[in-house]
Amino acid sequence: MLPVFSTRRCAGFTLVELLVAVTLFSVGVLAIAGTSVAIARLERWSARDARAAAAAESRLELLRAQPCAAQFARDSSRDITEQWAVSTPTAGVALLFDSLTIRGDAGWRARTESYRSAAPCN
Secondary structure (H helix, E strand, C coil): CEEECCCCCCCCCHHHHHHHHHHHHHHHHHHHHHHHHHHHHHHHHEEEEHHHHHHHHHHHHHHHHHHCCCEEEECCCCEEEEEEEEEECCEEEEEEEEEEECCCCCCCCCCEEEEEEEEEEE
């Protein structure tokens, strides 16, 4: 006589269980992919911010090294537009301003960072 198989004793997964598992796995993979894209964008922006801060620091140091006189200028690189100004000295101190506009890739809006410092005038 052939053995009788009961559905209660069979090991395995039903089709519904497999569909639910595949759906949950897919949602998890898509979430990880979306997060990695966001991290890559933030990493790019942080690199631009670091370059902008370095450019501002360099410009302010150059302005400190020059004699105090009112001046204004503008410069551009790949994705950073820099404008700087030195105020007319009052009470032996000149204010140094450096404003950087950081342009993003397509779809990102431009941001402006401003840096300010003061330098003694002789």
